[in-house]
Amino acid sequence: MKENVKVILWGLGLMGQGMAKMICKKRGFSIVGAIDLDPSKVGKKLYELLEVERTENNDVVILDNPEEVIKEKAADVVLIATASFTKAVYPQIKFAAEKGINVITTAEEMSYPKALDPELSEDMDIIAKKNGVSILGTGINPGFVMDYLVLALTGVCEDVENIRVSRVNDLACFGKAVMEEQGIGLTKEEFVEGVENDSIAGHVGFIQSFGMFEEAFNLKFDKIAQTKEPIMANVERVTPLVSVKPGYVAGCKQMGYGYVNGELFVEMEHPQQVRPEMENLSTGDYITIKGTPEINLKNTPEIAGGVGTYAICVNMIPHVINSTPGLKTMLDLPIPVAILGDVRELIK
Amino acid sequence: MKENVKVILWGLGLMGQGMAKMICKKRGFSIVGAIDLDPSKVGKKLYELLEVERTENNDVVILDNPEEVIKEKAADVVLIATASFTKAVYPQIKFAAEKGINVITTAEEMSYPKALDPELSEDMDIIAKKNGVSILGTGINPGFVMDYLVLALTGVCEDVENIRVSRVNDLACFGKAVMEEQGIGLTKEEFVEGVENDSIAGHVGFIQSFGMFEEAFNLKFDKIAQTKEPIMANVERVTPLVSVKPGYVAGCKQMGYGYVNGELFVEMEHPQQVRPEMENLSTGDYITIKGTPEINLKNTPEIAGGVGTYAICVNMIPHVINSTPGLKTMLDLPIPVAILGDVRELIK
Numbered sequence: 240m241k242e243n244v245k246v247i248l249w250g251l252g253l254m255g256q257g258m259a260k261m262i263c264k265k266r267g268f269s270i271v272g273a274i275d276l277d278p279s280k281v282g283k284k285l286y287e288l289l290e291v292e293r294t295e296n297n298d299v300v301i302l303d304n305p306e307e308v309i310k311e312k313a314a315d316v317v318l319i320a321t322a323s324f325t326k327a328v329y330p331q332i333k334f335a336a337e338k339g340i341n342v343i344t345t346a347e348e349m350s351y352p353k354a355l356d357p358e359l360s361e362d363m364d365i366i367a368k369k370n371g372v373s374i375l376g377t378g379i380n381p382g383f384v385m386d387y388l389v390l391a392l393t394g395v396c397e398d399v400e401n402i403r404v405s406r407v408n409d410l411a412c413f414g415k416a417v418m419e420e421q422g423i424g425l426t427k428e429e430f431v432e433g434v435e436n437d438s439i440a441g442h443v444g445f446i447q448s449f450g451m452f453e454e455a456f457n458l459k460f461d462k463i464a465q466t467k468e469p470i471m472a473n474v475e476r477v478t479p480l481v482s483v484k485p486g487y488v489a490g491c492k493q494m495g496y497g498y499v500n501g502e503l504f505v506e507m508e509h510p511q512q513v514r515p516e517m518e519n520l521s522t523g524d525y526i527t528i529k530g531t532p533e534i535n536l537k538n539t540p541e542i543a544g545g546v547g548t549y550a551i552c553v554n555m556i557p558h559v560i561n562s563t564p565g566l567k568t569m570l571d572l573p574i575p576v577a578i579l580g581d582v583r584e585l586i587k
Numbered sequence: 588m589k590e591n592v593k594v595i596l597w598g599l600g601l602m603g604q605g606m607a608k609m610i611c612k613k614r615g616f617s618i619v620g621a622i623d624l625d626p627s628k629v630g631k632k633l634y635e636l637l638e639v640e641r642t643e644n645n646d647v648v649i650l651d652n653p654e655e656v657i658k659e660k661a662a663d664v665v666l667i668a669t670a671s672f673t674k675a676v677y678p679q680i681k682f683a684a685e686k687g688i689n690v691i692t693t694a695e696e697m698s699y700p701k702a703l704d705p706e707l708s709e710d711m712d713i714i715a716k717k718n719g720v721s722i723l724g725t726g727i728n729p730g731f732v733m734d735y736l737v738l739a740l741t742g743v744c745e746d747v748e749n750i751r752v753s754r755v756n757d758l759a760c761f762g763k764a765v766m767e768e769q770g771i772g773l774t775k776e777e778f779v780e781g782v783e784n785d786s787i788a789g790h791v792g793f794i795q796s797f798g799m800f801e802e803a804f805n806l807k808f809d810k811i812a813q814t815k816e817p818i819m820a821n822v823e824r825v826t827p828l829v830s831v832k833p834g835y836v837a838g839c840k841q842m843g844y845g846y847v848n849g850e851l852f853v854e855m856e857h858p859q860q861v862r863p864e865m866e867n868l869s870t871g872d873y874i875t876i877k878g879t880p881e882i883n884l885k886n887t888p889e890i891a892g893g894v895g896t897y898a899i900c901v902n903m904i905p906h907v908i909n910s911t912p913g914l915k916t917m918l919d920l921p922i923p924v925a926i927l928g929d930v931r932e933l934i935k
Contacts, residue, residue, distance in 0.1 A: 392736075393923075397898040398925065457927070530925070534886060534890060539883060546745050555742075570921055576738050580804065
C-alpha cells in the first residue's frame with residue numbers, strides 16, 4: 240500500500256478546523272503539522288483543539304513558527320486558511336512551495352489571482368514549476384457556485400446571450416474575519432463609510448469570478464462594476480460569534496456587473512447576511528443562462544458556505560497532487576469529487 | 588494567426604447536423620470533410636443539406652466513403668455521430684485515430700466505454716497514444732446531467748450518504764435511432780417483448796453513468812439494477828418524425844439502482860418520452876444529494892437533450908485537442924465551456 244497522503248494545516252480558524260476534522264474522518268491521510276498564531280491554540284495537540292479522537296494521523300502539536308513545520312518535502316500538501324487576499328498569503332505559499340510542498344488555499348483572491356495580482360501570480364507559477372509543485376485557490380465562492388458551476392453549465396450551450404447568478408446565503412457558518420469583512424453589527428453610517436474607505440471588503444470574489452469568466456470564455460469585459468449595500472436587521476439575529484440588534488447591519492448585498500460590447504453579459508447578485516431565516520428570507524443558489532438552450536437552475540437552500548469551502552479544498556487534494564506543476568485554477572483541473580474511499584488510491 | 592481548427596463530420600443525422608450548424612456559426616473552424624451513408628445526402632454540398640450560407644469553411648461534398656475523407660492528419664478532430672454503441676463506432680474511431688485525428692463521439696456507450704467494453708477501451712487507449720491523439724465520448728446524458736454534473740456537485744461535499752437523480756425530458760429533439768431505441772409508437776405488448784429480447788435499448792447510459800460514478804468515487808457497486816416501463820400516450824403526440832396515437836407507447840421510463848454495501852447509493856429515474864407537455868407533464872433535471880451539506884437542485888425545464896448533446900461535443904473540441912493522448916472521459920478533462928469567441932485562441 241502507498242504511504243498516507245501527508246497534510247500540513249496552516250491556519251486553524253473555522254475553515255482550517257473544518258478541513259482538519261474532515262481529513263480526520265477520511266482514510267489514507269496523515270496530518271503531519273499544524274500552524275496557528277493564536278496563543279490560545281499554540282502548544283495544544285491538534286486533536287484536542289478539534290475535539291476528535293487521538294490517532295497516529297492527527298497527533299501533532301500546534302506551533303506558531305512555520306519554519307519548524309514547513310520543512311523540505313515534509314508533506315504532500317499544505318492547506319492555507321489564514322487570509323482572504325493574495326498579497327497576504329503569497330509569502331506563505333512561496334515558503335511552502337519552495338520546500339517542495341503543493342499548496343491549496345481558501346484565500347478568496349487566490350481562486351483567480353491573476354485578476355488583481357498578475358505579477359505575484361507569474362511569480363507563484365515560476366516558483367511552483369521550479370519546485371515541481373502545484374498551487375490552487377478554491378472555495379464555495381469564488382471557486383464554485385457563481386463561476387465554475389455556471390461555466391460548466393454553459394458547456395452544454397450552443398450559444399450564450401447573458402448570464403444571471405444569484406446566491407442568497409447565510410454567513411453564520413463563517414468565522415470572525417468574514418463577519419468583519421461584511422460589516423456585520425455596524426450602523427448603517429459606519430457601513431457606508433466602510434465601503435467608501437475600503438475597510439468593508441464585502442464579498443471577496445466577484446473580481447476573481449469575472450476573471451475566471453474572461454479566461455474560460457476568452458473575452459474581455461469592457462466594464463466591470465460592483466455595488467455594496469447594507470442589509471439591515473429588523474429583528475435580533477444571533478450566531479455563536481455575533482449578535483446583531485435590530486437597526487444594525489446584518490449583511491451586505493453585493494451586486495456585480497460585467498459588460499461586453501456595452502451590453503450586460505454577466506450579472507451577479509450576492510446578498511450575504513447572518514441568519515436570514517430569522518426574518519423569513521429563504522436562501523438559495525440561482526443560475527439563469529439565456530441562450531441556446533436556456534438553463535434555469537435553482538438550488539435551495541444555498542450550498543452551505545462553510546462546509547462547501549473546506550470540503551472542496553480537501554476534495555481537490557488528489558487533483559492538485561496529480562497535476563502538472565504550476566499555479567492552477569479550477570479551470571485547469573478535472574472536476575472536484577467527494578472523497579469517499581481511501582485517498583491514497585486517488586493518487587497517480 | 589493560427590490555422591483554423593479543421594473538423595470532419597462523420598454521420599449527418601440530427602446530432603451530426605446540429606454539430607455542423609453550430610460549427611458554421613463559430614469563428615476559427617473549417618469543416619474539411621463530411622461523411623454519411625444516406626443516399627439522399629451523398630453527393631450534396633454540406634451547406635445545402637444544412638441550409639446555411641456557403642462559405643470557404645463549409646464548402647465540402649458529403650461522401651459515403653470514409654477512405655476518401657479520413658486521410659492522414661486531414662483534420663484536427665472528427666466528430667462521429669453514427670451510432671449509440673461502442674462496438675458500432677469502434678471501427679470508425681480506430682480508423683480516424685490511426686490517421687492521426689482526434690475523435691469526439693456522441694455514441695452514448697463511449698461516454699464511459701470501459702463499463703461494457705474494457706478490451707476495446709484498452710485497445711482504443713493504445714491506438715490513441717500510439718498516434719498522439721485523444722478520444723472522447725460525451726453528450727447531455729450520459730456525459731453530463733445524470734453523472735458529470737452530479738459528481739461535480741459532490742465536490743463541495745464533506746460526505747455523501749446517497750444520491751438521487753431524475754431527468755424528465757422530451758425526446759422530440761432527437762433522431763430516428765433514438766425513437767426506435769425507446770420503442771416510441773409500439774403497443775404495450777411489443778414494448779414489453781422488446782425489453783425482454785433487448786431490441787428496445789431504452790436509455791443507453793445508466794451503465795456508463797454508474798461506471799463514471801465508480802471511477803470518480805473509487806468504489807464498486809455490489810449490484811446495479813435497471814427497469815424499463817412503457818409510458819403510454821393518452822392523447823395523440825406528434826413530432827416532425829413520429830405520431831403516437833393514444834394507447835401506444837410515447838416513451839420509456841427507466842430506473843437505475845446502484846447499491847454499495849447492500850444499501851441503495853445512487854438512484855436514477857429517467858422517463859423519456861415525446862412531447863410530455865401535450866399531457867401537461869412538466870420536465871426537468873433534479874439532483875438530490877443527501878450528505879454534508881445537502882444539495883437539492885432543480886433545473887426546469889430539462890436542459891434540452893438534442894442541443895445539449897451536440898453543443899457539449901463541439902465545446903469539448905479545444906480540450907480534446909489540448910489533451911494528452913489516450914482514451915479520455917469527461918472525468919479526465921477540464922470542464923466544458925461554451926465557445927463564444929474564436930476557437931483558435933483556445934488551442935494551446
